[in-house]
Amino acid sequence: MMNRLFGKPKVETNALQTLDKLNETLEMLEKKEKVLLKKAGQEVEKAKEYTRAKNKRAAIQCLKRKRLYEQQVEQLGNFQLRIHDQMIMLEGAKATTETVDALRSGASAMKAMQKATNIDDVDKTMDEINEQTENMKQIQEALSTPIGAAADFDEDELEAELEELEGAELEEQLLQPTTVLPSVPAGRQAARPAPKRTAEEEELAALQAEMAL
Numbered sequence: 001m002m003n004r005l006f007g008k009p010k011v012e013t014n015a016l017q018t019l020d021k022l023n024e025t026l027e028m029l030e031k032k033e034k035v036l037l038k039k040a041g042q043e044v045e046k047a048k049e050y051t052r053a054k055n056k057r058a059a060i061q062c063l064k065r066k067r068l069y070e071q072q073v074e075q076l077g078n079f080q081l082r083i084h085d086q087m088i089m090l091e092g093a094k095a096t097t098e099t100v101d102a103l104r105s106g107a108s109a110m111k112a113m114q115k116a117t118n119i120d121d122v123d124k125t126m127d128e129i130n131e132q133t134e135n136m137k138q139i140q141e142a143l144s145t146p147i148g149a150a151a152d153f154d155e156d157e158l159e160a161e162l163e164e165l166e167g168a169e170l171e172e173q174l175l176q177p178t179t180v181l182p183s184v185p186a187g188r189q190a191a192r193p194a195p196k197r198t199a200e201e202e203e204l205a206a207l208q209a210e211m212a213l
Contacts, residue, residue: 043069044063
């Protein structure tokens with residue numbers, strides 16, 4: 001148990017160190033590839049110069065060196081491909097290990113939780129809850145049951161009395177006379193009361209009456 005706990009960080013550290021080493025190697029190969037490509041290009045330029053100078057032998061030697069550089073570039077490309085493949089596999093293995101560790105931790109936590117929760121304790125708790133619920137129902141029913149004089153009342157008699165009251169009220173409503181509003185003949189409007197005159201209007205009317213005499 002202790003070895004497993006202390007072994008995980010070491011394995012993860014080794015994986016990270018290996019990835020770093022592969023990255024460094026990949027960068028080194030890329031730099032060498034650029035150098036070789038530059039040298040191959042220089043040999044091509046030299047071959048062109050020797051060709052213009054009619055030095056066929058020297059031009060051929062330049063092309064041979066160019067071919068050698070190109071072969072080395074191709075070899076470096078294969079090395080880089082293998083390193084990329086190794087890095088992908090290592091990263092996949094690292095992800096798989098981390099996933100398994102996470103699943104193992106989850107399983108251990110679930111096991112501990114189940115161990116802490118006993119099924120007998122759960123059944124006992126549910127029985128206590130059901131018992132308390134039933135007791136509460138009985139208490140509520142006991143409190144809602146009428147006691148004393150109210151317990152002697154007959155529900156049927158009370159309902160019959162209520163029906164008699166409702167019938168009497170309906171009969172009283174039917175016997176009340178209906179109020180009929182007076183009808184106004186068609187085309188005739190009710191006379192409106194004359195507006196009340198002011199003191200000045202009354203004085204003016206009195207003066208007009210005297211002048212008429």
